[in-house]
Amino acid sequence: MPNKTFFHLTDEKRRRIVDAALQEFAAHSFNEASINRIIKHADIPKGSFYQYFKNKEDLYLYFLDEVSKEFTDPLLHEKEMYPDATFFEVIQHVNREVLKLKNIKPEYIEARMRMELDNNEFIRNIRKKSTEKYIKLIERDKARGIIKPDADAEILVDMIASFSLNERYRNKSGVEEYLRKLDIVLNIIKEGVAVAGDT
Amino acid sequence: MPNKTFFHLTDEKRRRIVDAALQEFAAHSFNEASINRIIKHADIPKGSFYQYFKNKEDLYLYFLDEVSKEFTDPLLHEKEMYPDATFFEVIQHVNREVLKLKNIKPEYIEARMRMELDNNEFIRNIRKKSTEKYIKLIERDKARGIIKPDADAEILVDMIASFSLNERYRNKSGVEEYLRKLDIVLNIIKEGVAVAGDT
Amino acid sequence: MPNKTFFHLTDEKRRRIVDAALQEFAAHSFNEASINRIIKHADIPKGSFYQYFKNKEDLYLYFLDEVSKEFTDPLLHEKEMYPDATFFEVIQHVNREVLKLKNIKPEYIEARMRMELDNNEFIRNIRKKSTEKYIKLIERDKARGIIKPDADAEILVDMIASFSLNERYRNKSGVEEYLRKLDIVLNIIKEGVAVAGDT
Amino acid sequence: MPNKTFFHLTDEKRRRIVDAALQEFAAHSFNEASINRIIKHADIPKGSFYQYFKNKEDLYLYFLDEVSKEFTDPLLHEKEMYPDATFFEVIQHVNREVLKLKNIKPEYIEARMRMELDNNEFIRNIRKKSTEKYIKLIERDKARGIIKPDADAEILVDMIASFSLNERYRNKSGVEEYLRKLDIVLNIIKEGVAVAGDT
DNA sequence: TATGAATGAGGATTCATTCAT
DNA sequence: CATGAATGAATCCTCATTCAT
Numbered sequence: 001m002p003n004k005t006f007f008h009l010t011d012e013k014r015r016r017i018v019d020a021a022l023q024e025f026a027a028h029s030f031n032e033a034s035i036n037r038i039i040k041h042a043d044i045p046k047g048s049f050y051q052y053f054k055n056k057e058d059l060y061l062y063f064l065d066e067v068s069k070e071f072t073d074p075l076l077h078e079k080e081m082y083p084d085a086t087f088f089e090v091i092q093h094v095n096r097e098v099l100k101l102k103n104i105k106p107e108y109i110e111a112r113m114r115m116e117l118d119n120n121e122f123i124r125n126i127r128k129k130s131t132e133k134y135i136k137l138i139e140r141d142k143a144r145g146i147i148k149p150d151a152d153a154e155i156l157v158d159m160i161a162s163f164s165l166n167e168r169y170r171n172k173s174g175v176e177e178y179l180r181k182l183d184i185v186l187n188i189i190k191e192g193v194a195v196a197g198d199t
Numbered sequence: 200m201p202n203k204t205f206f207h208l209t210d211e212k213r214r215r216i217v218d219a220a221l222q223e224f225a226a227h228s229f230n231e232a233s234i235n236r237i238i239k240h241a242d243i244p245k246g247s248f249y250q251y252f253k254n255k256e257d258l259y260l261y262f263l264d265e266v267s268k269e270f271t272d273p274l275l276h277e278k279e280m281y282p283d284a285t286f287f288e289v290i291q292h293v294n295r296e297v298l299k300l301k302n303i304k305p306e307y308i309e310a311r312m313r314m315e316l317d318n319n320e321f322i323r324n325i326r327k328k329s330t331e332k333y334i335k336l337i338e339r340d341k342a343r344g345i346i347k348p349d350a351d352a353e354i355l356v357d358m359i360a361s362f363s364l365n366e367r368y369r370n371k372s373g374v375e376e377y378l379r380k381l382d383i384v385l386n387i388i389k390e391g392v393a394v395a396g397d398t
Numbered sequence: 399m400p401n402k403t404f405f406h407l408t409d410e411k412r413r414r415i416v417d418a419a420l421q422e423f424a425a426h427s428f429n430e431a432s433i434n435r436i437i438k439h440a441d442i443p444k445g446s447f448y449q450y451f452k453n454k455e456d457l458y459l460y461f462l463d464e465v466s467k468e469f470t471d472p473l474l475h476e477k478e479m480y481p482d483a484t485f486f487e488v489i490q491h492v493n494r495e496v497l498k499l500k501n502i503k504p505e506y507i508e509a510r511m512r513m514e515l516d517n518n519e520f521i522r523n524i525r526k527k528s529t530e531k532y533i534k535l536i537e538r539d540k541a542r543g544i545i546k547p548d549a550d551a552e553i554l555v556d557m558i559a560s561f562s563l564n565e566r567y568r569n570k571s572g573v574e575e576y577l578r579k580l581d582i583v584l585n586i587i588k589e590g591v592a593v594a595g596d597t
Numbered sequence: 598m599p600n601k602t603f604f605h606l607t608d609e610k611r612r613r614i615v616d617a618a619l620q621e622f623a624a625h626s627f628n629e630a631s632i633n634r635i636i637k638h639a640d641i642p643k644g645s646f647y648q649y650f651k652n653k654e655d656l657y658l659y660f661l662d663e664v665s666k667e668f669t670d671p672l673l674h675e676k677e678m679y680p681d682a683t684f685f686e687v688i689q690h691v692n693r694e695v696l697k698l699k700n701i702k703p704e705y706i707e708a709r710m711r712m713e714l715d716n717n718e719f720i721r722n723i724r725k726k727s728t729e730k731y732i733k734l735i736e737r738d739k740a741r742g743i744i745k746p747d748a749d750a751e752i753l754v755d756m757i758a759s760f761s762l763n764e765r766y767r768n769k770s771g772v773e774e775y776l777r778k779l780d781i782v783l784n785i786i787k788e789g790v791a792v793a794g795d796t
Numbered sequence: 797t798a799t800g801a802a803t804g805a806g807g808a809t810t811c812a813t814t815c816a817t
Numbered sequence: 818c819a820t821g822a823a824t825g826a827a828t829c830c831t832c833a834t835t836c837a838t
Binding site: 028029031032113114116117119145146147148151152155156158159161162163165166167169170171181184185188189190191192193194195 | 230350365388
């Protein structure tokens with residue numbers, strides 16, 4: 001929702017602004033984020049900033065949109081590349097695609113984690129949309145006899161999502177480390193850890 | 200680390216201060232938290248505040264300490280009550296004890312979630328200590344033939360911890376709802392969701 | 399004093415600009431008035447505005463001129479239609495003409511009231527010119543033996559003018575209400591309110 | 598409604614602040630008034646200002662209160678000194694008292710005039726209260742056979758009030774000049790200006 | 797002539813902390 | 818010990834005007 005002026009800027013200038021915003025929103029919550037720091041970092045005058053964006057919230061929403069694309073775009077597109085993949089395969093595939101190919105900056109994870117706290121409507125929507133996609137995959141797998149029919153799909157997605165964010169943010173795992181752990185988690189979820197016959 | 204003066208206060212006054220801090224730190228991050236609001240809420244003079252605490256950080260660290268007790272104390276104590284319980288039983292038991300008996304205010308969850316972001320050294324320590332306790336339980340269960348010997352204990356704890364916080368904060372589940380979901384999660388982790396023979 | 403470019407605009411565009419100015423100057427004093435809001439309201443580019451007017455003051459003076467016409471034009475013209483009317487009849491007639499026929503927007507009154515405060519030279523001139531016209535009428539009525547020869551003409555005009563503006567602005571009287579009260583005021587001024595023999 | 602801190606200040610400092618506010622609110626409307634100018638003029642730090650007043654409105658309301666006292670206090674008290682005075686005598690008396698004895702600064706008139714425009718609820722209340730006092734006096738004079746029973750009391754008060762403010766603000770009459778004109782106005786209202794038998 | 801991007805000064809307000817009483 | 822007054826830096830945001838295209 002920036003002003004159209006913003007989109008008429010040179011790519012370089014626009015990139016400076018988005019970068020400055022990323023850096024700021026990665027390190028600070030919405031309230032703490034400082035327009036002053038952003039413009040200083042982006043090296044633009046204060047007046048200009050307010051020509052591009054209506055206010056801090058305007059920048060934030062635009063930023064959320066950009067970040068969310070980074071996270072959900074791959075999901076939406078890649079999934080169709082493997083029409084017969086199981087839920088677990090899609091999770092693995094999407095994670096590998098996004099992390100290995102796109103080289104997501106760690107600041108995105110920081111910012112993403114902060115968004116959880118804001119519990120912004122915008123973010124809730126993105127999360128919901130993404131969750132629904134995965135739930136459908138699970139239901140399909142149930143129908144195909146791959147996942148137990150009484151498994152709670154929503155809880156499954158929540159387990160993976162919360163572990164994923166937690167691991168990448170808190171443990172600051174590198175890509176390889178994270179993907180390795182994700183495989184282990186998926187395996188636990190598939191097979192369980194209890195010794196057979198011990199329930 | 201408050202001044203000793205603080206501990207000489209009447210219980211009622213001290214409680215007012217801690218309550219005001221809880222309310223503030225539940226709603227705001229460290230930087231956003233306002234001493235002005237806290238003293239107004241606790242109804243103490245500004246000068247007094249700085250007699251009790253060196254500065255905002257001093258209050259914060261003390262507050263973290265108090266909050267963490269709320270979460271870890273039960274773990275440390277209760278666990279010994281059931282010396283033969285499995286890891287899963289202890290998780291369930293501790294959760295039930297803490298949530299049902301102690302009636303933890305939702306503000307604690309909010310504050311707890313914020314602490315994740317701060318990634319404060321203090322908090323990291325608390326988390327580490329708690330994790331270690333659980334890992335030991337898992338190792339014991341492996342030795343007892345209850346948990347598969349090649350299961351990754353740390354990841355197990357992380358899965359449960361991240362789901363737990365996520366569920367209580369983001370989904371704002373009530374106690375019953377949360378305990379119900381936790382049971383499902385534990386079951387998934389124990390048994391897996393894959394249809395047998397499908398691996 | 400706008401640029402001649404302004405007068406070459408289509409009537410519609412010019413009207414949009416004057417309307418936007420009216421709305422702005424009715425709600426805000428000169429300093430508070432925002433060119434930004436005016437151009438947004440008039441839907442013209444900022445660059446264009448500064449092509450038509452030198453600056454905010456330029457627009458303001460032009461606007462004052464337009465507004466004053468609304469108020470003084472009728473006076474100047476209508477008076478001659480009834481060459482033998484008394485001062486009081488002219489007052490009544492002009493008020494009726496202006497208010498009933500021309501349907502003056504309430505914004506004009508708001509703007510007019512604001513001008514009082516500005517005490518702008520421009521406005522002072524308009525007021526002076528109008529006052530002089532009325533004083534002449536009073537002097538003629540004195541000569542005709544209709545008004546007491548020792549009545550202070552200037553004060554008379556001031557009484558009516560101040561009541562008139564006050565009533566329309568502050569009490570926000572509708573046209574009928576205002577005309578009714580004006581008649582009462584004129585009657586008081588003519589006849590007095592003291593009970594005869596009581597002086 | 599300033600903070601009690603404000604009233605603990607030395608008289609000199611408090612006076613500096615009130616003076617600075619008077620000067621500012623005489624020259625500028627509420628919106629235009631600048632806290633920056635006020636504190637510079639009063640020579641106090643910005644932080645201090647906000648310790649005394651909650652915000653600009655807080656200062657404004659306090660200021661209105663002070664100004665209104667200047668105008669209405671005399672009315673309320675003096676009236677009772679002459680229990681049998683007529684409405685006209687009270688008007689004259691109060692005006693003389695206030696203007697001659699209290700030496701009201703011209704800035705008060707400027708500020709008072711601006712308040713008219715703001716049409717603030719606070720001001721409306723003060724005006725209403727004052728109007729009611731006078732209307733009662735008029736009704737008493739009607740009962741005493743001094744004022745014509747069909748005279749419209751409210752309009753009478755409005756005529757005098759609007760002339761009074763107008764004369765003092767716009768014409769910037771000095772005290773003597775104003776009182777002289779007020780007498781003329783009162784006389785016109787009492788006796789009328791029409792030559793007898795001419796209605 | 798039409799346009800809209802650039803700009804920095806100025807606006808109100810909040811804040812954590814110090815210090816004198 | 819208790820108190821609360823003092824402070825200036827930092828916050829977001831609006832503005833009128835200029836100028837290059």
